Amino acid sequence: MAIDGPAGAGKSTLARRIADKLGFVYVDTGAMYRSVALWALRNGTALSDMHRLEQLAREAHIEFAAQSRTVLLNGEDVTEAIRAAEVGEAASKVSAIPSVRRVLVARQREMAETCSVVMEGRDIGTVVFPDATIKFYLDARPEIRAGRRMEELAAAGAPVSGIDVVESLRARDERDRTRAASPLMQAPDAVYLDTSSLGIEEVEALMLKTIRERTSNGKEAAR
Numbered sequence: 089m090a091i092d093g094p095a096g097a098g099k100s101t102l103a104r105r106i107a108d109k110l111g112f113v114y115v116d117t118g119a120m121y122r123s124v125a126l127w128a129l130r131n132g133t134a135l136s137d138m139h140r141l142e143q144l145a146r147e148a149h150i151e152f153a154a155q156s157r158t159v160l161l162n163g164e165d166v167t168e169a170i171r172a173a174e175v176g177e178a179a180s181k182v183s184a185i186p187s188v189r190r191v192l193v194a195r196q197r198e199m200a201e202t203c204s205v206v207m208e209g210r211d212i213g214t215v216v217f218p219d220a221t222i223k224f225y226l227d228a229r230p231e232i233r234a235g236r237r238m239e240e241l242a243a244a245g246a247p248v249s250g251i252d253v254v255e256s257l258r259a260r261d262e263r264d265r266t267r268a269a270s271p272l273m274q275a276p277d278a279v280y281l282d283t284s285s286l287g288i289e290e291v292e293a294l295m296l297k298t299i300r301e302r303t304s305n306g307k308e309a310a311r
Contacts, residue, residue: 090212093226096233117209213275
């Protein structure tokens, strides 16, 4: 199952909930790019060094612990570390590098070969799994998405500036939608859901309804 959309649209929360309901494996592809970005920041790799960043992507051993939000990078739990604002900014730049995307897209496809997954990101329904049985594109108004991001940062104890968050989100949207490799866009056959005025439970109910309609029992593979 593919779930795409911009930052703050609710992809991660809903993907986890749907995966739990269906008994599928949840894969946060953004965490993969964040993990590579974190490694690059830690070892001083310039975000303009495309060759070295591709090497890091190839060498990174990224795992998602079953039935949890834990992300492991080379055996280390980096679940919290990759959510730092500076890592998110770096990940947005790293993810725009075609060679890095090729490496990680191949990893993502490998993950889905062994089990049924709910995979979320920005190019899942268009590039990673264009033939997925079920695709969703989640969206929300920019001010709503910025507000959600501010709440996430505040909950994590990070400094919050409304102006900085809005500008960061605007810049990230621009990079995601205009990059040459796998730009953010809605797949033609994806179900569009605007989450601006809907609660998590309401969006989840709409998604599960679609899944039931498109599968015999909601349990068959829905890459």
